[in-house]
Amino acid sequence: xxxxxxxxxxxxxxxxxxxxxxxxxxxxxxxxxxxxxxxxxxxxxxxxxxxxxxxxxxxxxxxxxxxxxxxxxxxxxxxxxxxxxxxxxxxxxxxxxxxxxxxxxxxxxxxxxxxxxxxxxxxxxxxxxxxxxxxxxxxxxxxxx
Ligand SMILES: [Zn+2]
Numbered sequence: 738x739x740x741x742x743x744x745x746x747x748x749x750x751x752x753x754x755x756x757x758x759x760x761x762x763x764x765x766x767x768x769x770x771x772x773x774x775x776x777x778x779x780x781x782x783x784x785x786x787x788x789x790x791x792x793x794x795x796x797x798x799x800x801x802x803x804x805x806x807x808x809x810x811x812x813x814x815x816x817x818x819x820x821x822x823x824x825x826x827x828x829x830x831x832x833x834x835x836x837x838x839x840x841x842x843x844x845x846x847x848x849x850x851x852x853x854x855x856x857x858x859x860x861x862x863x864x865x866x867x868x869x870x871x872x873x874x875x876x877x878x879x880x881x882x
Contacts, residue, residue: 740821747822751808761859762792762804768867769793774874776802784843791844791851798878799849802870807856809833815857850877 740747769776780794782801791801807815811830819826841851852873858866 744822744825747825761806761856764859764863765802765804765854765867765870766793769870772871782844782847782849784840784847787839787843789840789844795874798874800852800874800877801844801849802852802854803837804854804859805837805856810837810855812855812857814855 742750766776766778774795777794777796778792779790780796782789782791782794789801792804793802794800795802805812809830811834816830837853841853844851850873852870854866854870
């Protein structure tokens with residue numbers, strides 16, 4: 738079935754959906770702040786061929802945290818292909834997935850630890866996910882220091 742919207746308008750609609758879905762990231766930030774973790778947002782990491790901007794960064798410990806929306810990052814558990822503009826979305830989500838992979842690789846190459854959290858684990862299992870996250874951060878800090 739052809740989409741009743743042009744790809745541009747469709748993209749606008751979907752980005753609105755995206756901006757609403759930034760809430761999981763805020764929840765993670767609030768939690769970390771409350772736990773007295775002092776992180777940076779909008780932090781730019783110069784990886785040589787590219788600047789990578791994680792959602793949450795600990796520059797001193799070189800820990801980069803991404804909170805990935807299940808739709809936009811093509812979560813293997815949740816992602817469902819939209820019924821219209823199949824080709825457009827397939828390309829877009831594939832590009833996003835490839836960019837994520839490249840970013841991870843670049844960050845690891847310059848000794849950053851990468852932690853990715855799926856939106857669904859925050860929505861479905863916040864406590865457990867945060868426990869896991871704290872554990873990851875602390876164990877990486879121990880290794881570094
Ligand atoms: Zn998911």
